[in-house]
Amino acid sequence: MNARRLRAFGLELWLPVVLVAVWWFASAGSTSPYFPSLQSILAQFASDWLSPSATRNLLPSLELLASGYAIAVIVGGAVGVLLGTVRALEEATRPLLEILRAIPGVAVLPLFIVLLGIELPMKIALIAFGCVWPVLLNTIDGVRGIEPLLLDVAKSYKIGAARRLTSIILPGASPQIFAGARTALAIAIIIMVVAETVGGTGGIGYFLLTAERNFAITSMWGAIVALGLLGYILNILFRLLEGGVLRWHRLLQSRLEAQL
Amino acid sequence: MTTTSATQSAPSGASGEDRPELAAVGLGHGYGDNEVLGSIDFAVARGEFVCLVGPSGVGKSTLLRCLAGLQLPRRGSVQVKGVDMKAPVWGVAVVFQDYSRSLMPWSTVIDNVALPLVAAGTKKKDARVAVLEALEQVGLTRDAAEKYPWQLSGGMQQRVAIARALAYKPSVVLMDEPFASVDAQTRADLEDLMRELQRELDITVVLVTHDIDEAVYLSDRVVVLSGSPASVAEIVPIDLPRERDQITTKATPAFADARARIYGLIRRVPVDTHE
Numbered sequence: 230m231n232a233r234r235l236r237a238f239g240l241e242l243w244l245p246v247v248l249v250a251v252w253w254f255a256s257a258g259s260t261s262p263y264f265p266s267l268q269s270i271l272a273q274f275a276s277d278w279l280s281p282s283a284t285r286n287l288l289p290s291l292e293l294l295a296s297g298y299a300i301a302v303i304v305g306g307a308v309g310v311l312l313g314t315v316r317a318l319e320e321a322t323r324p325l326l327e328i329l330r331a332i333p334g335v336a337v338l339p340l341f342i343v344l345l346g347i348e349l350p351m352k353i354a355l356i357a358f359g360c361v362w363p364v365l366l367n368t369i370d371g372v373r374g375i376e377p378l379l380l381d382v383a384k385s386y387k388i389g390a391a392r393r394l395t396s397i398i399l400p401g402a403s404p405q406i407f408a409g410a411r412t413a414l415a416i417a418i419i420i421m422v423v424a425e426t427v428g429g430t431g432g433i434g435y436f437l438l439t440a441e442r443n444f445a446i447t448s449m450w451g452a453i454v455a456l457g458l459l460g461y462i463l464n465i466l467f468r469l470l471e472g473g474v475l476r477w478h479r480l481l482q483s484r485l486e487a488q489l
Numbered sequence: 490m491t492t493t494s495a496t497q498s499a500p501s502g503a504s505g506e507d508r509p510e511l512a513a514v515g516l517g518h519g520y521g522d523n524e525v526l527g528s529i530d531f532a533v534a535r536g537e538f539v540c541l542v543g544p545s546g547v548g549k550s551t552l553l554r555c556l557a558g559l560q561l562p563r564r565g566s567v568q569v570k571g572v573d574m575k576a577p578v579w580g581v582a583v584v585f586q587d588y589s590r591s592l593m594p595w596s597t598v599i600d601n602v603a604l605p606l607v608a609a610g611t612k613k614k615d616a617r618v619a620v621l622e623a624l625e626q627v628g629l630t631r632d633a634a635e636k637y638p639w640q641l642s643g644g645m646q647q648r649v650a651i652a653r654a655l656a657y658k659p660s661v662v663l664m665d666e667p668f669a670s671v672d673a674q675t676r677a678d679l680e681d682l683m684r685e686l687q688r689e690l691d692i693t694v695v696l697v698t699h700d701i702d703e704a705v706y707l708s709d710r711v712v713v714l715s716g717s718p719a720s721v722a723e724i725v726p727i728d729l730p731r732e733r734d735q736i737t738t739k740a741t742p743a744f745a746d747a748r749a750r751i752y753g754l755i756r757r758v759p760v761d762t763h764e
Contacts, residue, residue: 378590384576385557385583386605386657396604400595477595481639 265447274451277436289431290421290459293349297356298417302410305361309368309406310398319369330366334359334420338427347428352421359420360413367409371402404478407471414467418460433459508571510535510693511556511581511661515565518551519718525551527718528565535660538687538694540704543714544755549697552714553665556695557583569661582654586666588646592638592653598624599634602653616656623656624649626686644675648682655686662687664696668703677735680707684733701755705747706733713754722754 249267256266277283312319337358345351375398383393399406425434433456440448472479509532516529525548533539543549554560556567558577567574569581585591592601599620606616624634627648638646647667654662664683668676684707687694698704704711708727715722728743738744 376590378585378587379593381554381559382583382585382591385559385581386608386653387577387579388605388608392604392608396596396608397593400593403595477637480637481594484639 262444262446265450269447270450270454273447274454277448277451278455286431286433286436290425290433293352293356293424293432294417294421297353297421298360298414300353300357301360301413301417302364304357305364305409305413306368306406309365310372310394310402312365313369313372313402314398316373319373326362326366330362334416335423338423342427352424352427352429355424356417356420360417363412363416364406364409367405367412368402371405372398374405375401404475407475411464411467411471414463415460418456418463422456509533509568510537510570511695512568512571513552513556513565514568516552516555516562516567517564517718518548518555518560518562524718526555526562527716527720529714529719529721531712531721531724533661533693533695535693536687536691537709538684538707539696539710539712540708541695541697541712541714542699542701542704542751542755543719545699547714547717548719549699549714550665552719553583553663553695553697557581557663559583580658580660582657582659582662584647584650584654584662584664584667586669588643588650588670589639591650592646594637594639596637597635598629598638598641598649601638601649602656605653605657619656619658620652623652626655626690627652627682642675644671644679647671647679651679651683651686655690659692661693661695664694666697666699669698669700676703681733681735683707688731701748701751702739705729705744705751706735706738711747711751713751715755725751725754 253267256264257268259266278287312322334355338355341351341355341358345354379397379401380393382388383397388396421432422434422437425432426438429435429438433452437449437452437456440446440452512532513529516526517524518526529552531539541549541552551560555562558567558574558581561575569578593604596604599617602620602623603616606619607613611619621631621634624631629645629648629652633641633645638649641649647670651667667683668679671679680703683694683696686692694707696704696707705727711725711727713722713725714720725747727747729738729741729747
């Protein structure tokens, strides 16, 4: 088991290590202002993002991301459960949902600026709007896919609506809800950066834009590295949470696969 | 052997009350233009074990869904202790055929069995006691109780579903082909378990099966359904001792008589088998 994990870890890691090494040596001693050496990028990254002052740009970003993402998951989950339960409502709203979700989140930025201004509420709303669709549509599918016999069991044992929601519908739909939430997380980071380039006074996106405008190209590269790492870390945290909540699902899937 | 007519109520000796525990009164149902159940009348007395038999597609499962209150019949009614049933009522527990679908895969065995109790507001401690008692009654170990249901064998999973019904402290247990998805030996064990529990806990059991041997072995009376739309062909009392055994009981002339009689009843009326 341990040897297998080590092997999997190695398989996952060798290519990034090779690429970083290639980048490091190829860019060493670079004199191009647009492509600074990796060494100087990392040094700049460390001073910009690994120092106590980094919180000035990091915290506003995380706050914005968390607010918009939380709204998307809660609203998407709640409306998804409603539409997944009431079939007539789902059929009536399906075309509208398909159109809305086809609109790229950043495309509504001008509209949101007109309606909500350029402050924090607009940015939160923009992230929420962009992220809500995968959560919503996956939740609808998850709720509709719940074993009908379980709903009969709930009915015959007189299990009330609230308990049915928490013990049957949400756990039953949880694999799909998590799949939607993971897609939404990637979208949230993209929209966060775009939103922060508008009228901002802080955040990674704001920092990125300022660096570019001040021709601080090494800082700009450093911010891009920071964004990549942020996305990677958030994804790892998400997988840890998912692995805990959906442990039963993973075990059941591997058992079903073993039976084939 | 004597037979009672379809509309005659249950033997009064089996119950202190006059009203039957469960009754179908002129019950009819169908889907679209397809009339599945014509007019079904039978009554089950308290403490009775009654099997509903009939060929595949005769509407046994539809009838059971109506008896459980999961399906409102088009005509007639289901009565629990003389009261019309409009929705599922307390004290009537249902065990479905497909244990792999009727148990929650995300909950442990304990949590599956506890859910109806917890939902009814039973205190966590009291629920746990009731759940462990029910699991013991169906012969499940503490070790199995901590597992997910799908980590257990089919027969064990159906025991979990039975434990869930028992923990609910039902007066009536309705079972829809409960042993159709397990192997023969497990099936015999579960049949004996149900007879034992039914007597021990003094519950009323109504069990749907297509297996005539099973129906005769388990029942005090067998309700034979046939025709399309289905009606009660006959209610056959089973003249067997209360103590039964898979080998010796099935070898008795009384068992063979009942078996032959029911077999004849089902064969007599040609059944539409477009299913």
